Amino acid sequence: MARKKEYKEEEVIEKAMRLFWRNGYESTSMQMLEKEMGINKFSIYSSFGSKHGVFIESLNCYKLKVSAIFEKFQAARNGVEDIKQFFYDSAAICAVEGNEKGCLLTNTYNEFSESDDPVVKGQVLSFMDNLKDLFIEKLRMGSDEDEETILKQANFLVVAKHGLAAATRVNSPEEIEDYIEMTFNKF
Numbered sequence: 001m002a003r004k005k006e007y008k009e010e011e012v013i014e015k016a017m018r019l020f021w022r023n024g025y026e027s028t029s030m031q032m033l034e035k036e037m038g039i040n041k042f043s044i045y046s047s048f049g050s051k052h053g054v055f056i057e058s059l060n061c062y063k064l065k066v067s068a069i070f071e072k073f074q075a076a077r078n079g080v081e082d083i084k085q086f087f088y089d090s091a092a093i094c095a096v097e098g099n100e101k102g103c104l105l106t107n108t109y110n111e112f113s114e115s116d117d118p119v120v121k122g123q124v125l126s127f128m129d130n131l132k133d134l135f136i137e138k139l140r141m142g143s144d145e146d147e148e149t150i151l152k153q154a155n156f157l158v159v160a161k162h163g164l165a166a167a168t169r170v171n172s173p174e175e176i177e178d179y180i181e182m183t184f185n186k187f
Contacts, residue, residue, distance in 0.1 A: 005043070005047070007037075007038065007039055007043070009047055009057075010061075012037040012038065012039055012047075013054070013057045013058055013061045014061055015036050015037050015038070016033055016036060016037050016054050016055075016057070016058050017058035017059075017061045017062055017065075017104065018036070018098070018099075018100060019032060019033065019036045020055055020058045020104065021058075021062070021099075021100040021102075021104040021107070022100045024107060024108075024111050025055055025108065025111055025112070025120075026111065028051070030044070030051055033051065033054060037054075052117075052119075055120070056119060056120070056123070058104075059104070059105070059108065059120070059123050059124075062104040062105065063105075063127070065093075066090075066093065069086065069089040069090065069093070070134075072086075072089065073085075073086040073089070073134060073138075074134060076138070077141065078141070079138050079139065079140075079141035079142045079143065080138065080139065080141075080184065080187045082138050083135060083138050083139070083157060083184075084180065084183075084184045087160075087161065087164055087180045087183070087184075088180060090103070090161065090164060090165070091164060091168050091176050091180070094168045094169075095173075101168050101169040101170075102165045102166060102168055102169040103165035103168075105124055105127050105128075106161075106162050106165035106166070107165070108120065108123075108124050109124045109128065109162070110162075112124065128158065131158060131161065132154050132155070132157075132158050135153075135154040135157045135158065136150055136151065136154045139153050139154060139157075153187070156186075157183075160183050163179070164176070164179060164180070164183075167179055
C-alpha cells in the first residue's frame with residue numbers, strides 16, 4: 001500500500017523556489033533541496049521526478065507569485081506610465097519579507113542562456129516574449145511613434161528590466177529609484 005504524503009506539494013515547492021531564487025539551479029544540490037523542503041530524496045523523486053522537475057514547478061510557483069503585478073500591468077491603460085509603475089512594482093517584490101532579491105526568471109534567463117534545455121528555455125522565453133508584447137502594447141498607447149521605434153523601445157525596456165532585476169540584488173532603494181526615473185526620462 002502506498003504511503004500517504006505528509007507534506008503539501010505547494011508548500012515544499014514554495015521552499016524550493018526560494019532556494020533556487022537565492023542560489024540558482026546549478027548551485028542548488030539535492031541535499032540542499034531535501035533540507036530546505038523538509039522531505040527526503042525519495043519523496044522529491046516520487047512527487048517531482050527529479051531536481052529538474054522541482055525546478056520547473058518552482059518556476060511555475062514564481063510566475064504565480066508575480067502574476068498579480070502582471071495582471072495589474074496588463075489591465076492598466078496609461079501607456080508609458082504603466083510601464084514605469086510596473087518597474088516600481090517589480091522592484092518592490094524584493095522588499096517583501098521572505099522574498100529573495102532580483103527576479104527568479106531573469107536569473108534563470110541568465111543562467112540558462114548557453115543551455116540546450118528546451119523546457120526551461122521555453123518557459124523563460126515565453127515569459128520574456130509576453131513581457132515584450134506588454135511593453136509594445138503600452139508603448140502604442142497615446143504614441144505617434146512608428147512601429148520600428150516602438151519595437152526598439154520595447155527591446156530597450158526588456159534589457160532595462162533585466163538590469164533592474166540585477167540591480168535589486170545589490171543596490172539601495174534610492175539607487176533603484178534613480179535607475180527607474182532615469183530610464184523613463186527617455187520617454
